[in-house]
Amino acid sequence: MYIAKRFRKLNFACSKVSTLIRQYSTKMKKTVLLLLLLPMFMFGNTIWSKTGHRVTGQIAQNHLKGKTKRALNDLLEGHSLAFVSTYGDDIKADRAYNKYSPWHYVNYPLGISYKDSEKSKDGDIITAIEECKAIIKNKNNSREDRIFHLKMLVHLIGDLHQPMHASREEDKGGNDIQVQWFGQGSNLHRVWDQNLIESYGMTYTELAHELDKVSKKEVKKMQEGTIYDWVDESHQICGELYDSVKVGEKLGYQYAYNYNDLLFEQLQKGGLRLAKVLNDLFE
Ligand SMILES: [Zn+2]
Numbered sequence: 001m002y003i004a005k006r007f008r009k010l011n012f013a014c015s016k017v018s019t020l021i022r023q024y025s026t027k028m029k030k031t032v033l034l035l036l037l038l039p040m041f042m043f044g045n046t047i048w049s050k051t052g053h054r055v056t057g058q059i060a061q062n063h064l065k066g067k068t069k070r071a072l073n074d075l076l077e078g079h080s081l082a083f084v085s086t087y088g089d090d091i092k093a094d095r096a097y098n099k100y101s102p103w104h105y106v107n108y109p110l111g112i113s114y115k116d117s118e119k120s121k122d123g124d125i126i127t128a129i130e131e132c133k134a135i136i137k138n139k140n141n142s143r144e145d146r147i148f149h150l151k152m153l154v155h156l157i158g159d160l161h162q163p164m165h166a167s168r169e170e171d172k173g174g175n176d177i178q179v180q181w182f183g184q185g186s187n188l189h190r191v192w193d194q195n196l197i198e199s200y201g202m203t204y205t206e207l208a209h210e211l212d213k214v215s216k217k218e219v220k221k222m223q224e225g226t227i228y229d230w231v232d233e234s235h236q237i238c239g240e241l242y243d244s245v246k247v248g249e250k251l252g253y254q255y256a257y258n259y260n261d262l263l264f265e266q267l268q269k270g271g272l273r274l275a276k277v278l279n280d281l282f283e
């Protein structure tokens with residue numbers, strides 16, 4: 001009788017422990033899931049992938065003039081453009097930098113030019129680039145201030161060449177256009193920020209090496225124009241990309257095959273034009 005009672009008690013204790021473990025593990029699973037998803041919510045979907053920025057930085061590095069190289073070497077303390085190219089996104093983790101969020105993109109109606117568009121009072125990628133250039137150029141500014149704006153400039157010229165960063169307001173630059181990428185939920189903005197380039201599976205050094213094989217004549221041609229021409233060019237491409245998907249469409253190999261060349265061209269242009277902006281700045 002006593003043994004049976006003890007056994008029942010033990011059994012009861014065991015089932016309680018296992019319930020607790022179950023509850024705990026459910027909680028743990030939820031916490032782990034939340035931690036995994038957190039970066040998505042924190043950064044939204046507005047980050048031209050690290051690979052994209054580094055390719056742009058690496059290609060630019062290959063086209064710097066001697067004077068520019070020396071100036072950059074001093075300000076960036078020996079670090080490469082590829083290394084500092086992601087800084088603009090890295091600081092998004094710190095709320096103190098929230099005011100720089102509108103710097104990464106611009107939205108205006110399709111079919112008109114940036115110059116004719118109504119400007120945001122919070123600034124946009126073009127006003128940001130102009131501000132960075134002015135601060136870097138003026139040697140009376142503190143070294144710290146010039147370095148901060150140099151790192152931002154390197155980042156923003158990259159963003160300028162991701163077509164969905166020069167987009168339209170009503171769907172938040174394609175963020176509201178839901179699609180699937182190889183069976184995973186995504187959206188048009190993220191396809192161009194990350195999915196396409198990441199699915200290609202090459203490192204930034206490999207990509208930069210493969211892409212940067214254009215003739216001097218082509219380099220000159222790609223470097224033509226100003227940031228006002230470049231933003232309108234991205235904006236026009238963006239208009240075409242809206243027609244490249246239907247809401248809810250399952251994208252994969254075919255889409256990558258159709259658009260990889262455009263992606264590569266934008267990376268190449270971004271790199272060459274970043275070199276031009278920097279060469280002009282430090283000449
Ligand atoms: Zn950015």
